[in-house]
Amino acid sequence: DQQVKQNSPSLSVQEGRISILNCDYTNSMFDYFLWYKKYPAEGPTFLISISSIKDKNEDGRFTVFLNKSAKHLSLHIVPSQPGDSAVYFCAASQDNYGQNFVFGPGTRLSVLP
């Protein structure tokens, strides 16, 4: 039961260019969406979030877009840097506090110098 899907297991981008990571979900009850970044041997680190009342949230080089009708969200990183190379997880929840998050399988981003 894949409620949260990340169909690209990996992505390679040239340094300075835009990275676009995609995420699709099936549960229309999801209201909060987060992106986590994970380096090897470390836990997931929170990156950026968006609630269903918004369609865009921006934080520095990171922007998340939400298309609720399409049940699709994307993370844009611009400009991409080599230090952005990591696995990126999309996560979704029905609640804004206390509810568990359902994670996607992750996309491994490689930013090439």
Next chain:
Amino acid sequence: EPEVTQTPSHQVTQMGQEVILRCVPISNHLYFYWYRQILGQKVEFLVSFYNNEISEKSEIFDDQFSVERPDGSNFTLKIRSTKLEDSAMYFCASGGVPQHFGDGTRLSIL
């Protein structure tokens, strides 16, 4: 910046033995979670804990598993009679939105 800490970083246990994974959540957080990630697979929710009781658990969290907050700072996950398929990274998290994760405990069952 406060962080979630987990010990040990790697635990090797014989099949059938009991194991306790330990976590110190961020001090002012009220919600605590355990997730696991089997090698090559996605992060999966196990259990959430609030006000000294389980608030939600997944199908994975069967009678083999239990959680406890034995004092004001620690949050533990106990796995009784471990099986080979319990081998995974176990992540503790605390908070709400966002949840803050520890660096995980790698559990290897032999």
